[in-house]
Amino acid sequence: MSGGIAARVRRGMKDQIVYLFLLLVLVVAAVVSPQFFQPANLFNILRQAAAIGILAIGQTIVVVAGGIDLSVAAVMQLSGVTVAEITGGQDALVALAIPLCLAMGLLIGLGNGLLVTKRRVQPFIATLFVGLLVTGLRLLVTRATPSGVLPPAIRAFGRGTVGPIPVAVLLFALVAVLASFVLRRTTLGRRIYAVGGNAASAELSGVRVDRITVTSYLLSGLLAAVAGIVLVGYLGYADQEIGVGYDLDSIAAVVVGGAVLGGGRGRVSGTVAGVLLMATLLNIVLLLNLKVDYQLVVRGAVILAAVALYSLSGAWAPRRRAPRCPVPGGEAAAGPQGSAEGGGPDA
Amino acid sequence: MKGKRSLVLVMGLVVLALGGSVLGLAEDGLLPGMVDTTQYKATGPWLAGRAGLGDTNAWMTMFGLHFRYGIEEKYKDFFKGFKVTSCFWNPVQQIADIESLVAQNVDILFVDPASEAALVGAVEEAMDKGVPVVLASTKVNTDEFVTWVSRDNIKTGYLYADWMGKKLPDGGKIAVLMGMAGSSYAEDVYRGVKQGLAAYPKIEVVGMAYCDWSPVNAKKAMEAFIQSNPKIDGVIADGGQMGLGAVEALLDAGRAIPPITADDWNGWLRIAKEHSIDFLAVTGGCPLALTCVDLAVQILQGKPVPHIVEYPIITFEKDELDKYYRPDLNDQYFAVNELPEAWIQQYYKK
Secondary structure, eight states, rough: HHHHHHHHHHHHHHHHHHHHHHHHHHHHHHHHHHTTTTTHHHHHHHHHHHHHHHHHHHHHHHHHHHHTTTHHHHHHHHHHHHHHHHHTTTGGGGGHHHHHHHHHHHHHHHHHHHHHHHHHOOOHHHHHHHHHHHHHHHHHHHHOOOOOOOOHHHHHHHEETTTEEEEHHHHHHHHHHHHHHHHHSSHHHHHHHHHHHHHHHHTTTOHHHHHHHHHHHHHHHHHHHHHHOOOOOHHHHHOOTTTTHHHHHHHHHHHHOOOTTSSSSSHHHHHHHHHHHHHHHHHHHHTTTOOOHHHHHHHHHHHHHHHHHHHHHHHTTTOOOHHHHHGEEEOOOOOOOOOSSSSSOOO | HHHHHHHHHHHHHHHHHOEEEEEOTHHHTTTTTEEOOOOOOSSSSSEHHHESSSSSSSSHHHHHHHHIIIIITTTTTTTTEEEEOOOOTHHHHHHHHHHHHHHHSEEEEEOSSOTTTTTTHHHHHHHHHHOOOOEEEEEESSSOSEEEEEEHHHHHHHHHHHHHHHHOOEEEEEEEESTTTTOHHEEEEHHHHHHHTOOOOOOOEEEEEOOOOOOHHHHHHHHHHHOOSOOEEEEEEESHHHHHHHHHHHHTTTTTOOEEEEEEEEEHHHHHHHTTOEEEEEEOOOTTHHHHHHHHHHHHHOOOEEEEOOOEEEEGGGGGHHHHHTTTTTTTOOOSOOOOOOHHHHHHHH
């Protein structure tokens, strides 16, 4: 019994490495920069992290399901530009613009999912080129000259507050709680882990793998569209370039948060910590006014250290497989969870 | 604005001619600094090619429109086609693009280089195959091109700093927001900023960040600088988009907006008008693309052209805002340009 508890604690520690790092960074920040813990600065960090955080949560769902989504930045940009184009700065049109943006995110997610499941295109390739297609169409339609101006209602997503808490942060928290609940406490979540852990086993266990995969891309597309609206609201302006590089940043946050790109392991809480770690590091090097070369060295080194610790701790080690058992058709099954330790929905 | 560019070009040629009369003509009968292009003379109509970076942001879009306006309208009887490639800042892709355009027998090749060093071989090879190369904006580290048109980026940085110095005669704390770390353009501008600030020792740079010309990154950086400094007396931003990010951060923090440097981007001018910002606009120089087309026509007619053309920098301040700001156009418009009104309306009308 006590051995089981110890194992659980050890496993829990492995999963929380990113939090340990975040804590360490916060302690260092408190020592080197007294301004860091001012509430306004902390809210700034959270607000800055909101858009990429929402994006990364969508990416987490896809990664846990065994895929990857490189179209998220393109969806985000499309959403931001579309909301500006449709509203033309008028609040009255926000009710039309937001559902349309979300629908576009879902549609692109559906396209990704169908390419991966029905046409058997590798997720990396499918989402990369869907992203390129979306970017190209956006530039074509707007002739690379979107209007840019946003209505006050959209700006409220980035600049508004509820009490002292920015709306963007509340939205980020809401998305994180909902996604975490879905992944850890619902049948859909368990199936997402199962498909990512071992799609063949999941299928043999009765899980409709294609449907789960498509659902993961749908959620990613939807959240990317939400992130686009939050990002342009934060800036108060919509431009073609907003969100460039966020695709890789979102993947980095997911991995720093402890997920495995092969699928089957990862948590929303880890991703949130990964996003916060990256945002906090940026804030600290700027507060300290480090030269740009040192800024990059410090940020790169800390992230690498976190990732290296994961590796050393064995958190990313290959999972022990359940004993192989013969099944019709000669496939081997490892059970729907496909995991003997760590990272699953109940870990 | 349209006449101003032609005037400057003519003035440049006059200066070169005067220089030649004082210093004497070179042995080949050309004025110093001029290139003999008789070997490139070709009967028209010509096929033009552009190995471009990609017209995917506001500046590049207007830059690309100047190329198109020159070839498709100003000199439409001279050209039979215009092939454009986009490498999206990838020099390896741009090398392939150059090779492809040369293989398609373009008569003139415009290149807005993604790298000073990486493109040397491709540009030299194009020239060796008899295709005259016109470099736009960034240089390539070789002399094997016909002409290079650029803005003096170090001077741009110097102008930012000198203006800020004059705005803060008693000194103060400023933030500096530059483009992309390692980019030769951004480094030149920053070098100019440092040179300019050297004359104002009472000015302290309390924050410097490379923001990739992104307003989002500029806002994030500015939010951190605001937290670590109770008062920021000025912001040197290399362009209006980063200026916009800085202003948004200042507004969110409830701070007064100090003097800011920027450019002639309409989005910036809108913000400057809305908040009565004291600013210096240093023009970005996207019309230099049209100068490239002007020179291309001369090259293909066998007329001598300058090897290096420095595109003039125009500056203006708050008091001239109404002259440049166009509320009837969208934010992506740049005020100092050479496009006819019909093109402006077609691409930038709200």
